[in-house]
Amino acid sequence: xxxxxxxxxxxxxxxxxxxAQLLKKARVSKTAYYALIKSESIVPKSLIKIAKAxxxxxxxxxxxxxxxxxxxxxxxxxxxxxxKENAGVEWQHAWHTLILLEEEPIDRLRRALLRAQxxxxxx
Amino acid sequence: xxxIEPKIFSDQEIQFLRELVKFKAKFMIVGLSAAALxxxxxxxxxxxxxxxxxxxxxxxxxxxxxxxxxxxxxxxxPPLLVGENVKLFDLVTHMSGLGDxxxxxxxxxPIKIEDxxxxxLGLARIIxxxxxxxxxxxxxxxxxxxDALKVIKxxx
Numbered sequence: 001x002x003x004x005x006x007x008x009x010x011x012x013x014x015x016x017x018x019x020a021q022l023l024k025k026a027r028v029s030k031t032a033y034y035a036l037i038k039s040e041s042i043v044p045k046s047l048i049k050i051a052k053a054x055x056x057x058x059x060x061x062x063x064x065x066x067x068x069x070x071x072x073x074x075x076x077x078x079x080x081x082x083x084k085e086n087a088g089v090e091w092q093h094a095w096h097t098l099i100l101l102e103e104e105p106i107d108r109l110r111r112a113l114l115r116a117q118x119x120x121x122x123x
Numbered sequence: 124x125x126x127i128e129p130k131i132f133s134d135q136e137i138q139f140l141r142e143l144v145k146f147k148a149k150f151m152i153v154g155l156s157a158a159a160l161x162x163x164x165x166x167x168x169x170x171x172x173x174x175x176x177x178x179x180x181x182x183x184x185x186x187x188x189x190x191x192x193x194x195x196x197x198x199x200x201p202p203l204l205v206g207e208n209v210k211l212f213d214l215v216t217h218m219s220g221l222g223d224x225x226x227x228x229x230x231x232x233p234i235k236i237e238d239x240x241x242x243x244l245g246l247a248r249i250i251x252x253x254x255x256x257x258x259x260x261x262x263x264x265x266x267x268x269x270d271a272l273k274v275i276k277x278x279x
Contacts, residue, residue, distance in 0.1 A: 078277070078278075081277075082273060082274055082277050085277070086270075086273045089270045089273055089274075090266070090267075090270055093164065093266070093267045093270035093271060093274075094270055094273075094274050096164035097162050097163060097164055097270065097271040097274040097275065098274060098278075099164075100162045100163075100164055101162045101274070101275070101278060105160045105161070105234045105235065105236060106132070106137070106160075106236045106237070108159050108160055108161075108162060109132060109156060109159045109160050109170070110131050110132050111159070112155065112156065112159035112165055112166055112167045113131045113132055113156075113167060113168070113169075113170075113211065114131050115166040116166045116167055116168040117131065117168075119166065
């Protein structure tokens with residue numbers, strides 16, 4: 001898997017950034033950048049083999065911390081909106097409900113049962 | 124959120140619910156377990172099941188299928204389910220502040236668990252019953268349930 005140089009260039013253009021400005025903002029040296037774009041693959045070969053065996057894209061097997069941050073920001077915005085529209089709603093209640101709604105119902109129930117079990121054990 | 128390992132609410136407990144649905148037993152999940160299934164961030168020690176009529180031969184059959192037994196009410200004890208794979212389930216004979224089973228069946232929400240859908244009483248009705256309940260711990264659950272309902276409606 002190679003870096004999409006054209007994608008980097010187009011994203012820079014959309015933000016009116018030169019390559020030098022991008023590297024400065026990202027705190028990435030020119031050396032590191034050129035090594036990256038010249039690499040045959042930036043993903044370990046073993047991961048590519050595992051992904052091929054599963055018939056999935058390697059990116060599906062990699063945690064994306066940026067995606068999690070964006071998701072969290074999205075949830076925060078939703079919480080703020082709900083609280084604005086519904087006076088008296090507690091932030092914690094709204095937050096935890098939103099998180100639970102991302103889970104399968106059976107896992108929500110398991111969490112509720114497990115918390116009760118843990119509470120009993122901690123008494 | 125990290126996935127919950129299925130040490131609690133196991134395959135056999137799911138199988139019990141599956142058997143009830145397969146046999147078309149007239150029941151619904153109520154209480155805080157119903158609320159949890161719908162997304163409310165609550166804590167519960169058991170799963171409350173409300174049957175249209177007890178004893179129910181379909182309930183007894185489903186219980187036996189997972190190695191448990193139905194115990195009829197005796198003296199002051201309510202009807203019970205006994206056995207390793209049904210011990211988390213409680214039988215409810217009445218819901219404070221609500222109509223009878225047939226009236227409340229209008230508010231059922233089918234919730235998918237694995238390959239089947241289990242009937243669950245809608246959160247708004249759970250809230251109504253908690254408000255009408257005599258126990259302080261039921262009333263204390265109301266604020267979180269009400270907030271959860273607002274979030275769920277917003278997301279729909």
